[in-house]
Amino acid sequence: MSIDRRDFLKGALGSGALLASSATVEARENNPMPSEAVGLLFDSTLCVGCKACVAACKEVNGMPPEFSTQDQLWDTPIDLSGKTLNVIKFYKQGTGETRNSETDGFAFMKNSCMHCADPSCVSACPAKAMTKDPVTGVVSYNKDACIGCRYCVAACPFGVPRFEYDKAIPQISKCQLCRHRMKDGKYAACAEVCPTGATLFGKVKDLKVEAKRRLALKPGEETSFPRGNLTTRDQVPHTAPAATYVQHLYGDKEVGGTQVLKLSAVPFEKLGMPTLPERSYAATSETLQHTLYSGMALPIAFLGVLSFLAKRTTKDNDGDDHTAPDDKKQGGSDV
Numbered sequence: 533m534s535i536d537r538r539d540f541l542k543g544a545l546g547s548g549a550l551l552a553s554s555a556t557v558e559a560r561e562n563n564p565m566p567s568e569a570v571g572l573l574f575d576s577t578l579c580v581g582c583k584a585c586v587a588a589c590k591e592v593n594g595m596p597p598e599f600s601t602q603d604q605l606w607d608t609p610i611d612l613s614g615k616t617l618n619v620i621k622f623y624k625q626g627t628g629e630t631r632n633s634e635t636d637g638f639a640f641m642k643n644s645c646m647h648c649a650d651p652s653c654v655s656a657c658p659a660k661a662m663t664k665d666p667v668t669g670v671v672s673y674n675k676d677a678c679i680g681c682r683y684c685v686a687a688c689p690f691g692v693p694r695f696e697y698d699k700a701i702p703q704i705s706k707c708q709l710c711r712h713r714m715k716d717g718k719y720a721a722c723a724e725v726c727p728t729g730a731t732l733f734g735k736v737k738d739l740k741v742e743a744k745r746r747l748a749l750k751p752g753e754e755t756s757f758p759r760g761n762l763t764t765r766d767q768v769p770h771t772a773p774a775a776t777y778v779q780h781l782y783g784d785k786e787v788g789g790t791q792v793l794k795l796s797a798v799p800f801e802k803l804g805m806p807t808l809p810e811r812s813y814a815a816t817s818e819t820l821q822h823t824l825y826s827g828m829a830l831p832i833a834f835l836g837v838l839s840f841l842a843k844r845t846t847k848d849n850d851g852d853d854h855t856a857p858d859d860k861k862q863g864g865s866d867v
């Protein structure tokens with residue numbers, strides 16, 4: 533299903549006008565995150581762009597390499613896809629000389645499912661193929677229940693779910709926080725292999741405490757950063773000088789909160805992360821559904837409109853170079 537920009541904007545205007553004209557709309561609140569929810573803290577200031585997390589994600593999820601180079605020697609994904617659940621993108625501005633600097637600098641951003649507290653993919657799915665675990669909060673996909681409508685693709689404000697167009701029996705593809713490893717006492721492979729602790733696994737409540745500790749650090753202060761699993765502290769910490777953080781924990785409030793949280797020294801919109809409201813799109817669209825419409829079509833279209841506009845806002849901010857150093861040689865990678 534391709535959704536054209538004109539249709540989205542027409543839908544946005546129509547849905548917005550209907551919402552504004554209804555004085556009796558009972559707003560559905562954001563669904564809360566489970567108290568024991570698990571997730572990831574990605575700290576862009578610690579990421580060295582090694583892509584070990586990309587390779588590990590492929591290995592534990594049995595995903596094939598993806599080639600963006602002529603020689604086809606290396607796995608070189610340039611975006612999320614049916615073959616790639618996790619990708620590292622590169623930001624570069626000006627001379628690109630200074631790490632973690634918005635001006636004349638460079639930085640990295642990890643993209644994968646954010647495991648939203650109140651996920652619009654779950655709200656939009658008419659077949660209950662997308663579900664949120666009530667304990668861990670992991671947002672999972674059930675291929676057997678999926679009817680291939682791709683509403684989740686249109687609804688996600690982060691552009692995460694991908695449809696496997698190249699397969700005879702296509703499925704939706706997205707990170708499920710390595711839930712298949714959790715039953716064996718393991719955790720997210722991307723966090724397990726990260727050499728610097730840039731990707732850290734843990735309970736969201738603990739990750740938030742750790743993130744706030746980092747936000748309070750004095751720039752340049754020699755700091756110990758936990759690696760691997762924050763709960764078990766199973767790895768020797770990484771030591772590095774603290775960067776000058778943007779004072780914003782991305783995912784703490786966006787669309788009702790996400791279980792993947794992000795820190796950065798470069799503004800998030802420059803790293804391709806959309807600027808989003810605190811109210812979840814699911815709450816907004818279900819309010820419409822329950823108060824204005826008896827059917828599903830318009831609320832789902834409205835979810836698509838909201839996510840389209842979020843993605844467009846990101847693109848509009850996208851004046852900088854987001855090409856990975858090795859990808860640049862090989863064809864380029866846009867955030």
Ligand code: SF4
Binds near residue numbers: 578579585620
């Ligand atoms: S493994 Fe860690 S340091 Fe390497 S690219 Fe991934 S997040 Fe960055």
Ligand code: SF4
Binds near residue numbers: 654689690691
């Ligand atoms: S990021 Fe997108 S796919 Fe992931 S839980 Fe949120 S809405 Fe669903």
Ligand code: SF4
Binds near residue numbers: 593644710
């Ligand atoms: S949690 Fe697992 S599936 Fe998700 S990005 Fe990390 S390695 Fe990949």
